[in-house]
Structure formats: C-alpha cells, structure tokens
Amino acid sequence: MNLCVVGLQWGDEGKGKVVDILSEHSDIVVRYSGGSNAGHTVVVGDTRFALHLLPSGSVRPNVKCVITNAVVVDPEVLINEIETIANKGITLKGRLLISENAHVVLDYHKKEDQLREDSLGKNKIGTTIRGIGPCYADKAGRSHAVRMGDLRNLNKLKIKLQAIVDYKNKVFTAVYQKTEAPSSVIAALSADDIFEKCKTYADKLLPFTTDTTEFLHNSIALEKSILFEGAQGTLLDLDHGTFPYVTSSNSSALGMPAGCGVPTKFIDKFIGVAKAYTTRVGAGPFPTEQDNDIGQYIRDRGHEYGTTTGRPRRCGWFDAVALSYAVRIGAIDELALMHLDTLAGLSEVKICTAYNLKTEDSPQDALRQRQKTEAPSPPSVFRPPSSVVTWFPANIDRLSKAQAIYETVPGWDQDLTEVKDFTKLPPNAQNYISRIEKVIGRPITIIGVGPKRSQTIFRQ
Ligand code: GDP
Ligand code: IMO
Ligand code: MG
Numbered sequence: 001m002n003l004c005v006v007g008l009q010w011g012d013e014g015k016g017k018v019v020d021i022l023s024e025h026s027d028i029v030v031r032y033s034g035g036s037n038a039g040h041t042v043v044v045g046d047t048r049f050a051l052h053l054l055p056s057g058s059v060r061p062n063v064k065c066v067i068t069n070a071v072v073v074d075p076e077v078l079i080n081e082i083e084t085i086a087n088k089g090i091t092l093k094g095r096l097l098i099s100e101n102a103h104v105v106l107d108y109h110k111k112e113d114q115l116r117e118d119s120l121g122k123n124k125i126g127t128t129i130r131g132i133g134p135c136y137a138d139k140a141g142r143s144h145a146v147r148m149g150d151l152r153n154l155n156k157l158k159i160k161l162q163a164i165v166d167y168k169n170k171v172f173t174a175v176y177q178k179t180e181a182p183s184s185v186i187a188a189l190s191a192d193d194i195f196e197k198c199k200t201y202a203d204k205l206l207p208f209t210t211d212t213t214e215f216l217h218n219s220i221a222l223e224k225s226i227l228f229e230g231a232q233g234t235l236l237d238l239d240h241g242t243f244p245y246v247t248s249s250n251s252s253a254l255g256m257p258a259g260c261g262v263p264t265k266f267i268d269k270f271i272g273v274a275k276a277y278t279t280r281v282g283a284g285p286f287p288t289e290q291d292n293d294i295g296q297y298i299r300d301r302g303h304e305y306g307t308t309t310g311r312p313r314r315c316g317w318f319d320a321v322a323l324s325y326a327v328r329i330g331a332i333d334e335l336a337l338m339h340l341d342t343l344a345g346l347s348e349v350k351i352c353t354a355y356n357l358k359t360e361d362s363p364q365d366a367l368r369q370r371q372k373t374e375a376p377s378p379p380s381v382f383r384p385p386s387s388v389v390t391w392f393p394a395n396i397d398r399l400s401k402a403q404a405i406y407e408t409v410p411g412w413d414q415d416l417t418e419v420k421d422f423t424k425l426p427p428n429a430q431n432y433i434s435r436i437e438k439v440i441g442r443p444i445t446i447i448g449v450g451p452k453r454s455q456t457i458f459r460q
Contacts, residue, residue, distance in 0.1 A: 011038075014273055017042065018338070019042075023063055028057075028226045030216065031229050032259030036052040036074045036130045040056050049088075055229050061095075067099060075197075075205055078205065079204050097212050100149035112134040112168070116134075119175075148205065234253070246284075269334065271446075277317060286314055317404070326392075327442055335443070341449040345411070352406055355402035425457075
C-alpha cells in the first residue's frame with residue numbers, strides 16, 4: 001500500500017504524528033517538497049523530535065528515508081538533524097537517500113529572505129527566514145542554482161559560487177543598503193567562507209546523495225510500501241493557496257508527483273490531515289480567526305507555538321469551506337482530524353460552512369438571502385448571484401472580504417486524552433466529528449486526542 005499524507009490547512013496540522021504512526025507499516029518514507037521551513041513533531045515515549053528536513057519515518061530504525069528533487073535542502077540543518085537523532089541512538093547510515101537534483105539552501109538565501117522581509121514592513125509575508133523563497137527563485141532562474149550533485153565537483157562549484165556571491169553582494173547592496181530595515185547594513189558575503197562550508201557538506205552528505213527517482217521506481221517494482229509525507233499545507237501552495245501569503249512550493253497533494261517523480265497512479269490512498277480547528281503562522285487572510293479569548297484558549301490548550309520559529313500561531317474555528325477546497329484539489333480519500341482534545345471545555349464549537357463575500361450584509365442576512373435563492377426552481381429561472389459562497393476563493397482580494405458563516409454545535413467538558421474508542425467520546429464530540437464528515441463529504445478515520453502515538457483513535 002502506498003500512501004500520501006498531506007496537510008489540508010495552513011500547515012502544522014499534525015502531519016509528523018500521523019506519518020510517524022502510519023510508517024509502522026512502511027518500508028520507505030519520502031519528503032517531496034518544502035525545506036527546513038517545515039517543523040514536524042514526532043513524540044516517541046518521552047522523547048520529542050522536531051524534524052525539519054528528515055522524513056518523520058526517520059525515528060523508526062527499519063524505515064528508509066528519502067528526500068527528493070523538489071525539496072530545498074539546507075545542509076547545515078540536515079547535518080544537525082542527522083547528528084541530533086544519532087545522539088538519541090538512531091542512525092541514518094545506510095537508510096537515508098538525498099536526491100542529487102535537490103537544490104541547496106546557502107547563506108545568501110537566508111540573508112535575502114531576512115532582508116526582503118525587513119524591507120516590506122507591514123506588508124511582510126511572515127516567512128520562516130529559512131531562505132526558502134530565494135532558493136526556489138534561484139532554482140526557477142537556473143543560472144545561480146546549486147544542487148546536491150554539484151557538491152561532487154568542488155573545483156567547478158568554487159568558480160560558480162564566486163560568480164553567484166559577487167552577484168548577490170552587488171544586488172543586496174544596491175537594493176537594501178539604504179532601506180530603514182534593521183539589517184540594512186549589508187556585510188558582504190564571502191564566497192570562500194561559503195565554499196569552505198560546502199566542503200563539509202560534501203563530506204557529510206554525499207554518502208547519502210543519489211538518484212532518488214530511480215530508487216523509488218525500483219522500490220515500486222519490488223512492491224515496497226511507501227509513505228509520501230507532505231510539508232506545509234494545501235492553503236500555503238504556491239499556485240493554489242492564498243497567494244502571496246504562501247510558501248514557494250506546491251505544498252498541496254498536487255506537488256507530490258512533480259516533487260518526487262512518482263505519478264499519483266501509484267498512490268493507493270491520499271490522507272489529508274487537519275486540526276479540529278484552524279491555525280495559521282505568518283500573515284494573510286484567515287476568515288475564521290478568533291483574535292479574542294476563544295483564540296487564546298485554543299492557543300494555550302493546544303500549545304500553538306511554531307515548531308520552527310516559536311511564533312504564536314493564530315487560532316480560529318474549523319473552516320469547512322477551506323477544507324472542502326483542499327479535499328477537492330488533493331483528491332483526498334480520508335481525513336485525520338487532530339487536536340480534538342484541545343477543544344474540550346468550550347460550551348459551544350463552531351464550523352464555518354460558507355463565506356459571505358459582500359461585506360455590507362451581515363452573515364445572517366446573507367444566509368437568509370442564500371436560503372431564499374437556493375429554493376428549488378426550474379433551471380431556466382434566473383437566480384440572482386448570491387454573495388454567499390461555499391467554494392473557497394483562493395483569490396486574495398475576494399478572500400480578504402470573506403465573513404465566515406457558522407453552524408454552532410454544543411461543546412463538551414470531558415478530557416479526551418485517554419479515550420481510545422470513538423464510541424467512548426462524549427456524544428457532543430462524536431456529533432462534531434459526524435457533522436464535519438457530512439459537510440466535507442469524506443470519512444474521518446484517524447482522530448488525535450493528544451501528541452503521543454497512543455493518543456489516537458482509529459476508525460474503519
Ligand atoms: P506538522 O507540521 O503538521 O507535523 O505539525 P507540528 O508538529 O508543527 O504541530 C503539531 C503539534 O501538535 C505538535 O506539537 C504535535 O506534537 C501536536 N499534536 C499532534 N496531534 C495532536 C493531538 O491530537 N492533540 C494534541 N493536543 N497535540 C497534538
Ligand atoms: P509544516 O510542514 C506552518 C508559512 C510561514 C509563512 C509562509 C511562507 O510544519 O506544516 P516560507 O518560510 O515558507 O517562505 O514562509 O508559509 N509556513 C508554514 N506555516 N507550517 C509550516 O510547515 C510552514 N512552512 C511555511 O509561516 O507564513
Ligand atoms: Mg509544523
């Protein structure tokens with residue numbers, strides 16, 4: 001069975017936990033997009049791993065781990081991660097494969113990310129400053145790109161780095177030197193320093209570097225069980241998310257085939273991961289955001305602080321409009337709904353089932369208008385266009401106007417963290433799950449009630 005696990009919201013849905021659990025039955029786990037902007041948490045017993053580049057299967061000693069072409073690899077982060085988990089007694093020797101065609105994140109990418117964000121002031125995207133956007137930009141631009149395979153020919157790389165760094169120094173100085181940004185005093189980057197680091201990267205990472213596409217196709221032919229692990233979430237997808245407040249890769253399920261060279265026809269099941277509410281880090285529209293006591297309650301109970309940057313995550317109600325969109329563009333078969341435990345103690349819980357895009361109407365007026373316009377009528381009868389939509393407007397101008405229309409269901413007080421069986425959940429929690437399944441039109445087969453492996457409910 002080959003599975004693909006993908007985030008359906010704005011990231012941090014709990015993909016790391018789901019991949020860790022499912023990889024018990026996998027031979028291979030594959031990271032196919034993004035870079036060290038990702039932070040996937042895996043909890044094994046009392047040990048917590050925060051993985052940025054290694055696939056979440058890496059904590060299982062018998063699983064092979066693959067980092068494919070479309071991942072942007074920050075060698076410093078990856079080496080650190082390999083060493084950190086080695087110190088916890090888990091070795092990657094002989095079971096980590098890194099694509100020779102994966103692009104390399106170098107110091108100038110991180111610097112450019114920081115300079116650009118600083119210069120944008122209140123218009124900043126709120127990136128992780130991990131150099132992701134600048135590295136993908138160099139990949140698309142081609143002439144200044146460095147790939148893992150380039151570490152094999154250090155003489156050639158030295159010459160290339162000199163040219164790239166000369167160019168970057170000129171651009172950074174010309175563009176950013178005079179801005180008001182705090183980091184606007186541009187210290188020139190040294191090509192020699194970056195080259196010296198590359199020598200270390202070559203020593204430590206070339207033993208793992210190979211043609212991962214060939215490896216994956218050979219593994220498919222051998223009927224190995226492969227788990228593809230998405231990073232970020234569908235709404236952060238460069239082409240299908242809330243642009244420009246997105247990441248720089250195709251982080252929806254659509255990025256999987258292009259990211260690793262394996263067509264989706266080889267995937268038996270796409271599993272979408274969502275939280276029982278919504279979170280977002282960084283800027284951008286968030287129609288169900290609760291910038292109030294409810295949001296703070298969720299943040300406190302769910303420990304909603306970024307795994308990569310430590311930033312407080314913005315929190316809000318479950319958004320079934322956004323979720324339905326993510327399910328459709330990802331051809332998602334079933335859902336894992338995480339953090340159900342976090343919602344305990346709220347007297348009522350809300351599910352956003354539609355948006356009103358016409359700001360002058362109150363959501364309730366708009367709902368009434370929709371109910372009127374949706375009364376059965378012959379297809380030939382003209383129906384006035386409604387400002388109420390159930391299809392997610394990924395266009396930022398329309399989304400920014402969206403007012404959430406909610407369905408409210410009763411909450412529950414009971415602690416869920418020890419519940420092992422769906423039927424043992426409080427009836428209101430069961431009802432919440434069933435309601436989401438109905439609105440989304442997909443079954444919820446995994447329910448998270450805590451960060452540990454054992455705090456998971458499975459349903460058939
Ligand atoms: P990812 O990026 O999608 O892998 O998610 P993160 O690891 O960034 O954030 C998810 C956080 O929620 C981590 O701290 C997990 O340990 C934690 N977590 C995952 N599932 C659950 C759950 O069902 N309940 C609770 N309370 N925590 C969870
Ligand atoms: P995981 O895999 C949550 C967000 C950033 C910012 C935007 C662009 O842990 O779910 P970037 O550094 O990629 O240029 O930032 O994307 N972002 C994430 N948010 N989880 C992630 O990954 C994210 N990766 C990027 O906060 O808003
Ligand atoms: Mg994360």
